[in-house]
Amino acid sequence: MRHLMSPLDFTVDELDRLLDLANDIEANPEKYAHACDGKKLATLFYEPSTRTRLSFEAAMLNLGGSVLGFSSADSSSAAKGESVSDTIRVISCYADIAAMRHPKEGAPLVAAMHSGIPVINAGDGGHQHPTQTLTDLLTIRSLKGRLGNMTIGLCGDLKFGRTVHSLINALIRYPGIRFVLISPEELRIPDYVRDDVLRRNNQEFREVIRLEEALPELDILYMTRVQRERFFNEEDYVRMKDFYVLDKAKMQLAPKDMMVLHPLPRVNEISVEVDNDPRAAYFRQAQYGVYVRMALILTLLEVNVC
Numbered sequence: 001m002r003h004l005m006s007p008l009d010f011t012v013d014e015l016d017r018l019l020d021l022a023n024d025i026e027a028n029p030e031k032y033a034h035a036c037d038g039k040k041l042a043t044l045f046y047e048p049s050t051r052t053r054l055s056f057e058a059a060m061l062n063l064g065g066s067v068l069g070f071s072s073a074d075s076s077s078a079a080k081g082e083s084v085s086d087t088i089r090v091i092s093c094y095a096d097i098a099a100m101r102h103p104k105e106g107a108p109l110v111a112a113m114h115s116g117i118p119v120i121n122a123g124d125g126g127h128q129h130p131t132q133t134l135t136d137l138l139t140i141r142s143l144k145g146r147l148g149n150m151t152i153g154l155c156g157d158l159k160f161g162r163t164v165h166s167l168i169n170a171l172i173r174y175p176g177i178r179f180v181l182i183s184p185e186e187l188r189i190p191d192y193v194r195d196d197v198l199r200r201n202n203q204e205f206r207e208v209i210r211l212e213e214a215l216p217e218l219d220i221l222y223m224t225r226v227q228r229e230r231f232f233n234e235e236d237y238v239r240m241k242d243f244y245v246l247d248k249a250k251m252q253l254a255p256k257d258m259m260v261l262h263p264l265p266r267v268n269e270i271s272v273e274v275d276n277d278p279r280a281a282y283f284r285q286a287q288y289g290v291y292v293r294m295a296l297i298l299t300l301l302e303v304n305v306c
């Protein structure tokens, strides 16, 4: 039985196959409409989410399966003190596969160790968010036609942003990737990513503070929200929250074929006036998230559709 805790759980070849499957689902949705008839997905969300939970649910419903679950710790037995390992043992009796989001780093891994069904990490604290990474890879590959040989700017809260940590881990496996890490001093990428991932793999990267300085050289700009819920005090958050605002004027500094991605939700970091720019790809990215989660469910449940 296979789980998904990190994007590195799949080899590059396996990832290619998963993304091919997602593209086939996009092109031929009717072919997959009954692939998971009679199967159930449990969504165990101990932390708020709109996109991730609903895109998992939409993915399972699109495959003909059904969904059950909870959307906050308060509405589960966690409120009574039940451990994650007990909860997953019980859920294993009710569902065929589970997606778990938890504020504590490593909680989905603990669940996977005690589970009778495949567990998908749907975000664990400030650590990893592998299904967002699969979404990002599918978006980049579909819109740019490749995954290697590009300059990617990651901008915003690089300290607490788990989507950024996961995406860096995944992209360093492709040739010719250059990262420009754009953040205020206080929200720089954590040492465990800079030293253990980027430096250890001789990955080309530089760190800058000004978005304007990086924009002209980027193929992809990956914007992120300042992660309010992970700050220790509100004053620091208020000081940082509007550090970057991508607007029409800044977009003029960017190449004509640069794509803007954002895992969403957005707060102020991308002005709504950018939404109509053809380079704004974040809503298309949300749609790709459904296709890739459909592909992931099929892969982990070992369902083959001919």
Ligand code: NCD
Pocket: 051, 052, 123, 129, 132, 162, 163, 224, 225, 263, 264, 265
């Ligand atoms: C991200 C997350 O939860 O880490 N959202 C998402 O899943 N699309 C990004 C965020 O919350 O800022």
